[in-house]
Amino acid sequence: MTQTLVVIGNGMVGHRLVEILRDSSWRIVVFGEESRPAYDRVALSSYVDTWSSADLELAPLTGCELRLGEKAVSVDRERRVVVGASGVEVQYDALVLATGSVPFVPPVPGRDLPGCHVYRTIDDLDDIRATVEAADRPGRHSGMVLGGGLLGLEAANALRGMGVSPHVVELAPRLMPIQVDDGGAGLLKRLVEKLDLTVHTGTSASSIERDGTRLIAKLANGVELDLDVVVFSAGIRPRTDLDLGLELGPRGGYLVDAACRTADPRVFAIGECASVEGVAYGLVAPGYAMAEVVADQISGGTKVFPGADMSTKLKLLGVDVASFGDAHATTEGALEVVVNNAVAGTYSKLVVSDDAKTLLGGVLVGDASAYPSLRPMVGKEVPAALLQPGGSVDLEMPADAQVCSCHAVTKQTITDAIQSGVACDVAELKACTKAGTGCGSCVPMLKKLLTDCGVEQSKALCEHFTYSRAELFEIIRATRITTFTAVVEKHGTGRGCDICKPAVASILASLNNGHILGETQVSLQDTNDRFLANLQRNGTYSVVPRIPGGEITPEKLIVIGEVARDYGLYTKITGGQRIDLFGATVDQLPEIWRRLVDAGFESGHAYGKALRTVKSCVGTTWCRYGVQDSVGLAIELELRYRGLRSPHKLKSAVSGCARECAEARGKDFGVIATENGWNLYVGGNGGFTPRHADLLVSDVDTETLIKVIDRFLMFYIRTADRLQRTSAWLEGLDGGLDHLREVVVDDKLGICDDLEAAMAAHVDDYADEWRGVLEDPEKLARFTSFVNAPGTPDPTISFRAERGQRVPVQLGIPEVVR
Amino acid sequence: MTVVCDFEVLRPEQGVAALLPDGSQVAVFLTADGTLHALDNIDPFSGAAVLSRGIVGDRGGVPVVVSPVYKQAFELATGKCLEEPSVSVAVHPVRVRDGVVELT
Numbered sequence: 001m002t003q004t005l006v007v008i009g010n011g012m013v014g015h016r017l018v019e020i021l022r023d024s025s026w027r028i029v030v031f032g033e034e035s036r037p038a039y040d041r042v043a044l045s046s047y048v049d050t051w052s053s054a055d056l057e058l059a060p061l062t063g064c065e066l067r068l069g070e071k072a073v074s075v076d077r078e079r080r081v082v083v084g085a086s087g088v089e090v091q092y093d094a095l096v097l098a099t100g101s102v103p104f105v106p107p108v109p110g111r112d113l114p115g116c117h118v119y120r121t122i123d124d125l126d127d128i129r130a131t132v133e134a135a136d137r138p139g140r141h142s143g144m145v146l147g148g149g150l151l152g153l154e155a156a157n158a159l160r161g162m163g164v165s166p167h168v169v170e171l172a173p174r175l176m177p178i179q180v181d182d183g184g185a186g187l188l189k190r191l192v193e194k195l196d197l198t199v200h201t202g203t204s205a206s207s208i209e210r211d212g213t214r215l216i217a218k219l220a221n222g223v224e225l226d227l228d229v230v231v232f233s234a235g236i237r238p239r240t241d242l243d244l245g246l247e248l249g250p251r252g253g254y255l256v257d258a259a260c261r262t263a264d265p266r267v268f269a270i271g272e273c274a275s276v277e278g279v280a281y282g283l284v285a286p287g288y289a290m291a292e293v294v295a296d297q298i299s300g301g302t303k304v305f306p307g308a309d310m311s312t313k314l315k316l317l318g319v320d321v322a323s324f325g326d327a328h329a330t331t332e333g334a335l336e337v338v339v340n341n342a343v344a345g346t347y348s349k350l351v352v353s354d355d356a357k358t359l360l361g362g363v364l365v366g367d368a369s370a371y372p373s374l375r376p377m378v379g380k381e382v383p384a385a386l387l388q389p390g391g392s393v394d395l396e397m398p399a400d401a402q403v404c405s406c407h408a409v410t411k412q413t414i415t416d417a418i419q420s421g422v423a424c425d426v427a428e429l430k431a432c433t434k435a436g437t438g439c440g441s442c443v444p445m446l447k448k449l450l451t452d453c454g455v456e457q458s459k460a461l462c463e464h465f466t467y468s469r470a471e472l473f474e475i476i477r478a479t480r481i482t483t484f485t486a487v488v489e490k491h492g493t494g495r496g497c498d499i500c501k502p503a504v505a506s507i508l509a510s511l512n513n514g515h516i517l518g519e520t521q522v523s524l525q526d527t528n529d530r531f532l533a534n535l536q537r538n539g540t541y542s543v544v545p546r547i548p549g550g551e552i553t554p555e556k557l558i559v560i561g562e563v564a565r566d567y568g569l570y571t572k573i574t575g576g577q578r579i580d581l582f583g584a585t586v587d588q589l590p591e592i593w594r595r596l597v598d599a600g601f602e603s604g605h606a607y608g609k610a611l612r613t614v615k616s617c618v619g620t621t622w623c624r625y626g627v628q629d630s631v632g633l634a635i636e637l638e639l640r641y642r643g644l645r646s647p648h649k650l651k652s653a654v655s656g657c658a659r660e661c662a663e664a665r666g667k668d669f670g671v672i673a674t675e676n677g678w679n680l681y682v683g684g685n686g687g688f689t690p691r692h693a694d695l696l697v698s699d700v701d702t703e704t705l706i707k708v709i710d711r712f713l714m715f716y717i718r719t720a721d722r723l724q725r726t727s728a729w730l731e732g733l734d735g736g737l738d739h740l741r742e743v744v745v746d747d748k749l750g751i752c753d754d755l756e757a758a759m760a761a762h763v764d765d766y767a768d769e770w771r772g773v774l775e776d777p778e779k780l781a782r783f784t785s786f787v788n789a790p791g792t793p794d795p796t797i798s799f800r801a802e803r804g805q806r807v808p809v810q811l812g813i814p815e816v817v818r
Numbered sequence: 819m820t821v822v823c824d825f826e827v828l829r830p831e832q833g834v835a836a837l838l839p840d841g842s843q844v845a846v847f848l849t850a851d852g853t854l855h856a857l858d859n860i861d862p863f864s865g866a867a868v869l870s871r872g873i874v875g876d877r878g879g880v881p882v883v884v885s886p887v888y889k890q891a892f893e894l895a896t897g898k899c900l901e902e903p904s905v906s907v908a909v910h911p912v913r914v915r916d917g918v919v920e921l922t
């Protein structure tokens with residue numbers, strides 16, 4: 001008989017639990033008080049970048065009854081029934097409490113005034129924004145964040161993004177008192193004060209009063225602040241307002257044992273609302289671990305909560321801060337090794353055991369690059385050299401050291417995955433071990449482990465080249481070799497294969513070496529490129545003319561319709577705002593293209609690892625909300641980058657305002673109009689592993705925008721692996737988005753002129769590939785099904801009708817047409 | 819005997835397809851060292867008549883053609899599929915006589 005599991009709370013941890021149990025036999029009912037499905041609360045602050053809640057969405061839950069906007073108001077443990085706010089009753093066989101936390105609001109008089117907010121949900125941020133927008137102070141607004149911990153600083157940063165100069169008020173004598181020690185906090189304060197934050201430590205607010213449209217806060221130290229908005233971020237308390245008559249932990253939270261079970265064997269608690277053996281955890285990773293425990297327990301397993309690593313690394317207001325292990329040296333006899341470099345703006349402290357042999361913890365501020373290698377060493381022996389001033393050594397981690405604390409993945413698990421050949425790069429490690437998919441701070445360590453296991457080898461393109469694609473690109477660029485034969489003779493072995501031949505052909509094309517079907521290149525091309533069309537399952541091809549920006553005249557539409565009708569082609573609108581014509585044989589391709597080219601069409605490169613389309617919405621031209629001419633820009637971009645060969649296909653889109661109808665953030669490079677210009681997003685992807693693009697530059701004019709896209713694309717083309725989309729490339733890029741920005745915006749490597757020149761050469765050299773074929777009898781001659789019977793149709797190809805169009809007959813089951 | 823084409827029409831490391839009188843198809847390849855190979859044109863994995871359009875190269879020194887549909891490699895000399903040795907395509911005798919390529 002199906003058993004019912006009721007989960008109260010659809011936050012990050014409740015969501016994870018349901019995900020884990022998705023394929024189990026349990027019927028799952030979820031009560032969620034918030035009106036939207038679970039979202040990434042850890043990334044809540046990034047909401048202010050786009051004000052799009054879609055960016056925070058977690059993978060949608062399937063296979064459960066999700067009752068959103070329905071608070072669970074009572075639980076009858078006798079009858080095993082949960083009652084929802086609407087009066088609905090659901091009976092359970094097992095109940096999991098995942099109600100999270102509530103922000104702690106200190107009892108300051110005036111704390112309930114309009115303009116005072118907490119910082120926990122998307123709705124909270126919308127409310128804060130509404131307050132800030134309603135404020136009538138000229139120039140920058142003024143705000144106060146009560147609480148100088150991790151969350152308080154995040155809230156202050158979010159306020160800054162809304163045009164507010166924040167005061168941060170912290171009761172403790174230093175910022176981030178929980179994570180960071182005095183020395184680190186001192187440096188942190190100096191660094192953040194440079195960023196328009198005013199820090200008041202060792203004091204608190206004694207009252208808040210309304211004065212017209214303003215709020216006046218009096219601090220205990222006598223300072224008075226004139227404010228537009230107040231945000232409380234003074235810590236959290238486990239949320240236990242749902243009273244089940246169960247015991248609570250010493251600091252709040254439903255008290256559970258190591259199996260996350262309360263005194264009632266059918267009731268569990270996980271995430272921030274749980275007090276596991278008396279300890280409540282305010283981070284998501286321990287919550288996820290609890291979800292794993294409960295999923296296992298209710299499936300009859302014996303897993304228990306392993307305890308949690310409370311290490312943190314974050315970049316707050318651009319300042320690296322990391323704390324791990326026993327950061328405050330509370331272990332008996334612990335020794336501290338401190339290096340405080342006021343000039344460089346870095347602070348580091350390592351905490352070691354009394355015999356200076358074992359690493360216990362540490363604090364890093366300003367430069368946290370050592371964090372990924374230090375954190376897994378906690379509890380392990382430290383090399384003495386590390387304790388010398390300025391000392392750093394290459395640490396050899398023990399096998400059981402935890403490399404990824406977000407998902408509790410050990411070095412052993414990772415090296416096993418590498419050595420067994422299951423994972424050959426960071427992306428594969430992420431997929432099979434989950435390491436690196438949380439906060440991402442362990443990714444550099446994953447890379448290092450790959451290298452340590454000798455996996456650089458896999459950078460080799462194929463058995464014929466030991467070089468990576470990027471290296472080969474540089475070789476070909478520098479030596480100006482123009483044929484594959486020369487490349488493989490000088491720099492490879494053997495005769496080449498289906499991997500290196502198209503890769504080299506693509507590099508040659510990126511470097512503007514003439515028509516891709518030229519005498520020396522044609523044999524390198526994959527069938528799609530060789531016939532400038534997309535091979536379909538029955539050996540026919542599909543044809544996609546370019547329709548820049550998706551804008552097309554009725555006359556041209558009619559031509560497409562006529563061609564499709566005359567050749568009996570199946571037509572379908574693509575996702576890239578153009579039209580795909582299916583079912584052409586190789587013999588028909590030139591005839592079809594002759595008509596298309598005559599009507600003013602050109603190749604759409606749907607067959608190539610090249611720019612596909614630049615999608616657009618109608619923008620200012622028609623749309624009531626548009627703030628820029630998105631169609632005009634999309635066409636300009638599509639015409640600029642058409643024909644550009646790259647490691648993989650490139651997709652783009654331009655939206656006329658933040659409503660984002662063109663879905664630009666799902667593209668390799670996407671542009672969204674702002675009041676002042678354009679925002680450029682890069683590295684987005686749909687497909688197999690969807691990824692939202694990251695904001696690279698904002699509010700730039702068209703000229704700057706194009707310059708940055710030129711550089712971005714060329715940098716990608718030169719350095720990516722074969723068949724690596726921009727999303728995977730960006731994720732694998734050392735230093736990630738920041739590094740990319742340094743290279744293509746700040747020109748840190750001094751290569752931007754060169755990148756721009758390369759793009760300019762591409763734009764100058766562009767010529768329509770199909771026109772090139774039609775004008776050259778030798779190239780045309782290759783478009784025959786049979787050398788000994790030109791014009792004879794391939795007898796294996798036959799069609800049948802479906803919904804009024806021709807579709808291929810399954811091969812091997814011939815049928816008569818019409 | 820079926821005439822395929824003049825030898826000079828062939829390009830090294832490329833294939834062409836020829837139609838036989840019985841309606842079947844053969845893919846003819848010229849490798850870089852000047853050797854001719856002929857295999858069934860139909861790719862057994864997809865059923866499509868496309869092997870002549872595959873990329874020619876080598877796997878560990880063994881000359882192969884790679885199907886453009888699902889990318890299996892077939893040995894040019896034997897027709898054997900390298901990924902799945904139980905699958906193979908038929909090999910046909912091919913020769914050049916008086917500058918003309920013929921299937922015998």
Ligand SMILES: Cc1cc2nc3c(=O)[nH]c(=O)nc-3n(C[C@H](O)[C@H](O)[C@H](O)COP(=O)(O)OP(=O)(O)OC[C@H]3O[C@@H](n4cnc5c(N)ncnc54)[C@H](O)[C@@H]3O)c2cc1C
Binds near residue numbers: 013071119273287
């Ligand atoms: C701004 C911010 C930044 C953060 N940064 C980090 C970070 O960098 N690293 C990190 O590890 N953690 C971070 N956290 C903490 C992290 O978000 C939490 O640890 C995590 O969300 C806890 O998940 P949870 O499911 O226990 O609680 P929540 O995500 O809070 O979910 C609880 C849900 O239950 C609902 N609920 C409560 N009572 C009921 C009821 N009676 N009926 C129905 N529904 C109910 C609530 O409305 C809520 O939606 C951050 C939190 C915030 C706010």
Ligand code: SF4
Binds near residue numbers: 659661
């Ligand atoms: S993105 Fe904005 S401008 Fe474009 S169609 Fe949507 S609402 Fe209109």
Ligand code: FES
Binds near residue numbers: 404407437440443
């Ligand atoms: S440590 Fe956070 S993802 Fe690995």
